[in-house]
Amino acid sequence: MLTIKPPVLQVALDFTRIEDALKVSEAVISGGADWLECGTPLIKSEGVKAIKTLKTTFPDIPLVADLKTMDTGTLEAELAFSSGADVITVLAAADNKTILDALEVAKNYGGLVMADLINYPTPLNRAKELEILGVHIILMHLGIDQQRFRAFPIDDIPLVKKEIKSFLAVAGGLNDLTARQAFLNGADILVVGGFITRSANPREATRKIKEALRSGA
Numbered sequence: 001m002l003t004i005k006p007p008v009l010q011v012a013l014d015f016t017r018i019e020d021a022l023k024v025s026e027a028v029i030s031g032g033a034d035w036l037e038c039g040t041p042l043i044k045s046e047g048v049k050a051i052k053t054l055k056t057t058f059p060d061i062p063l064v065a066d067l068k069t070m071d072t073g074t075l076e077a078e079l080a081f082s083s084g085a086d087v088i089t090v091l092a093a094a095d096n097k098t099i100l101d102a103l104e105v106a107k108n109y110g111g112l113v114m115a116d117l118i119n120y121p122t123p124l125n126r127a128k129e130l131e132i133l134g135v136h137i138i139l140m141h142l143g144i145d146q147q148r149f150r151a152f153p154i155d156d157i158p159l160v161k162k163e164i165k166s167f168l169a170v171a172g173g174l175n176d177l178t179a180r181q182a183f184l185n186g187a188d189i190l191v192v193g194g195f196i197t198r199s200a201n202p203r204e205a206t207r208k209i210k211e212a213l214r215s216g217a
Helices: 018-030 040-046 049-057 073-082 096-109 123-133 154-161 176-184 202-216
Strands: 008-013 035-038 063-069 087-091 112-116 137-141 167-171 189-192
Touching (some): 008 018, 008 202, 018 035, 040 063, 063 073, 096 112, 096 123, 176 202
Parallel strands (some): 008 189, 112 137
């Protein structure tokens, strides 16, 4: 099973073309990225073959498949893990049975399940329930559409962290400064997308965040 050593920098590859994802992946790995994420748009555009291509090209880098599974937990988990994913995401809003099914498949592959709290009305209560189910990673997530109106609630991180023993990931418009603060507030995994992937120099943007995280360690 994948060993998690915080702080982990996970780079979200929210592209629609595998060629773009591969190019940026090479740059961010050279900049020190810890994990790659096969983003939801990439999976929807290219299919699970995108997971396989990324894992085949970069076999030594842990790969998250951002499935956002809401139903058919067994089927979707099997598709992702058999394609090379080390971690998959399920929606916190999914039925407990769906999440348990995904966890069972993850166990068979030695993989991990990350539950995404995006837009969940009572995230703290659900985080505690998800931990009881056996979810390995809880994700606090401010979606791209929501980021147009407000910033990630960094001050809420300790409120969740103190209630769970599972690893805590955060995502939602993070940059070098907010990623560092999120880590200082208790986040174990920092999920960064646009700050890196839309940068003119993804490698240097990755290095900038890694340096910020090191300064907070």
